[in-house]
Amino acid sequence: MEGGSRLRAWGATLGGLMVVLAVLTACAGPYQYYEGTGLHDTTTAEVAGGWENVEGTRVVLRENGTALFEKLDGQDFDFEDGWRLSGTGTWQLTDRDGGQVVRLALTARTRVGRRFPVTTTDASTPEPPSTYAWSFYVDRDPHDDLELFFFYGDPDIGNTYVMTRETGS
Secondary structure (H helix, E strand, O other), rough: HHHHHHHHHHHHHHHHHHHHHHHHOOOOOOOOOOOOOOOOOHHHHHHHHEEEEOOOOOOEEEOOOOOEEEEEEEEEEHHHHHHHHHEEEEEEEEOOOEEEEEEEEEEEEEEEEOOOOHHHHHOOOOOOOOEEEEEEEEOOEEEEEEEEEEEOOOOOOOEEEEEEEEEOO
């Protein structure tokens, strides 16, 4: 009888451990441990120029390291706040083990827009930041054209915000 109780206790312990592991790993979304695209051959000259997004976002990366932002949304959970920043700043192409990343920094905000209407009485809407930083992963599409992207929203969903070369650039 004592052996059966011990077996049940071990089974309950193992079952409880499996439940805890399932809960902990359920929050590990697609990009939480994202290492990068593995791309290491992009040059600063190749990244410089105009970039756009289907939502009307436009970013100009100048070869001298300065940048112009128009209607750029927040990254990660900041995207859900709905603000869109315009202004000037800086950029740089960095290379790390997982691949290259374009780091953008908004240093002078000139305008704030919204992706969707927000009522003026909505106290839960946070104030948009006056400065902000983004990290765009550098990748190539199936046609070998460069694209920049970051993840936004809930990490379990894995939504990507993709910037492509501006038409005419």
